[in-house]
Amino acid sequence: MVEKQLKDRIIETALTLFEKYGYHGVTVDRIVAECGASKGGFYHNFKSKDELLYHIHDVFITYVLNKAQEAYVKYKTPTKRLCAIIHSFVRVFHIYKPHITVFNQEAAYLKPAYAEKINAKREQYKQIIFQVLREGIEAKEFRSEISIELAGLSIIGMVNWMYKWYKPDGPMSIEQIATAFNDLILHSLLTEEAKRDEDISSFLLSHVGEE
Amino acid sequence: MVEKQLKDRIIETALTLFEKYGYHGVTVDRIVAECGASKGGFYHNFKSKDELLYHIHDVFITYVLNKAQEAYVKYKTPTKRLCAIIHSFVRVFHIYKPHITVFNQEAAYLKPAYAEKINAKREQYKQIIFQVLREGIEAKEFRSEISIELAGLSIIGMVNWMYKWYKPDGPMSIEQIATAFNDLILHSLLTEEAKRDEDISSFLLSHVGEE
DNA sequence: GTGAACAGACCAACTAGTCGGTTTGAAATA
DNA sequence: TATTTCAAACCGACTAGTTGGTCTGTTCAC
Numbered sequence: 096m097v098e099k100q101l102k103d104r105i106i107e108t109a110l111t112l113f114e115k116y117g118y119h120g121v122t123v124d125r126i127v128a129e130c131g132a133s134k135g136g137f138y139h140n141f142k143s144k145d146e147l148l149y150h151i152h153d154v155f156i157t158y159v160l161n162k163a164q165e166a167y168v169k170y171k172t173p174t175k176r177l178c179a180i181i182h183s184f185v186r187v188f189h190i191y192k193p194h195i196t197v198f199n200q201e202a203a204y205l206k207p208a209y210a211e212k213i214n215a216k217r218e219q220y221k222q223i224i225f226q227v228l229r230e231g232i233e234a235k236e237f238r239s240e241i242s243i244e245l246a247g248l249s250i251i252g253m254v255n256w257m258y259k260w261y262k263p264d265g266p267m268s269i270e271q272i273a274t275a276f277n278d279l280i281l282h283s284l285l286t287e288e289a290k291r292d293e294d295i296s297s298f299l300l301s302h303v304g305e306e
Numbered sequence: 307m308v309e310k311q312l313k314d315r316i317i318e319t320a321l322t323l324f325e326k327y328g329y330h331g332v333t334v335d336r337i338v339a340e341c342g343a344s345k346g347g348f349y350h351n352f353k354s355k356d357e358l359l360y361h362i363h364d365v366f367i368t369y370v371l372n373k374a375q376e377a378y379v380k381y382k383t384p385t386k387r388l389c390a391i392i393h394s395f396v397r398v399f400h401i402y403k404p405h406i407t408v409f410n411q412e413a414a415y416l417k418p419a420y421a422e423k424i425n426a427k428r429e430q431y432k433q434i435i436f437q438v439l440r441e442g443i444e445a446k447e448f449r450s451e452i453s454i455e456l457a458g459l460s461i462i463g464m465v466n467w468m469y470k471w472y473k474p475d476g477p478m479s480i481e482q483i484a485t486a487f488n489d490l491i492l493h494s495l496l497t498e499e500a501k502r503d504e505d506i507s508s509f510l511l512s513h514v515g516e517e
Numbered sequence: 518g519t520g521a522a523c524a525g526a527c528c529a530a531c532t533a534g535t536c537g538g539t540t541t542g543a544a545a546t547a
Numbered sequence: 548t549a550t551t552t553c554a555a556a557c558c559g560a561c562t563a564g565t566t567g568g569t570c571t572g573t574t575c576a577c
Contacts, residue, residue, distance in 0.1 A: 312522080343523080343524090344523065344524045344525060345524080345526090346522085346524050347522075347524070351522090
């Protein structure tokens, strides 16, 4: 493989355009023109414009779901698991920012058959978060007063919302953002006992500067 | 005004349809058919489909911005101000859920002239949040380790994300959600001293059940 | 009677998708 | 090695359907 295949070029170009102008703001003609391809080339690689949209969705959600599962398996305590999942989630923005923008912005336009597949994976992701929160409460690492569902959706919301403001060349690095998020989230979840546990609270910002 | 004016019927119908099918998933013909109007009636009340989209955006952002400013004026300490702003923000979902969905989903399709006006107000809203956080840190109510920008965007993100999951007839009431959000947010922001202050920490969930 | 509110047939532009044709590259054949 | 073959990859003019917006009226309130 000396040079990039047409299919990849189409996806890459479409991604850049979709991110900027939205799915409906970009025509197939524009995509193929911008990447030096043709209508024929496009429809040879994709059944339809919808399939391209689905493909973009699937690449991202599959990747991020895998990462979350890996993090869950790799670590053994709720706090560590949650921090690792969030960290991997934030880190995805480094590679998949345009995918995530399209994912969060255009999912409503997926044809039912495609939407179903994507939603199944999206639901799986949510369940992993809920599961970790549940285990955290059981282990008395997280406060029992919180609503698992609400806390989970808050976490997903604050991270996903990054697609509205995160700029890869902005002043904050991915690592800084991930650390700050984990600090905020843990402060809102951890019990007082857990905060006193050196091993658990090592993820908190306030402990970084201590001496 | 005995019966509802056409303009309002158009907006209401459009809102319901946009929320479900997206701005590009709904044609002007569909809107006027669904509310028993005509093309002529539509274009008598709106210069274009774009103007209708702008109108929906403006109604919501103007309302929520006012509410935030009111809350800021009404209360005098950072914690109270923040809680009131968040509370009002969440409460808006009760009336303006479709508006907010359109606002968060279709803003990218606003024509430049319209987008500019909306963005100015959106920016103002953000600045109010940042301002309260800044004052909270100065007053030593909020932890100095947090990044104002990141904490602010997190708050905005978690609340705005509600448009993806909040169902008016769901198991959680607006008030419950607002209270839970405030609990999570304050736990992540408040300093230890502030938490010990009875007046400030009265917003925390963990204090509700205490005796 | 006069202008605002509204109706609905009509139009021009745009766009996803098609279809017959051409290129290309590698395997099969001689 | 030279030649044929054949399917996959790709091209681009064309089409059929859709959709925002217009325009000529008609109705109705004051």
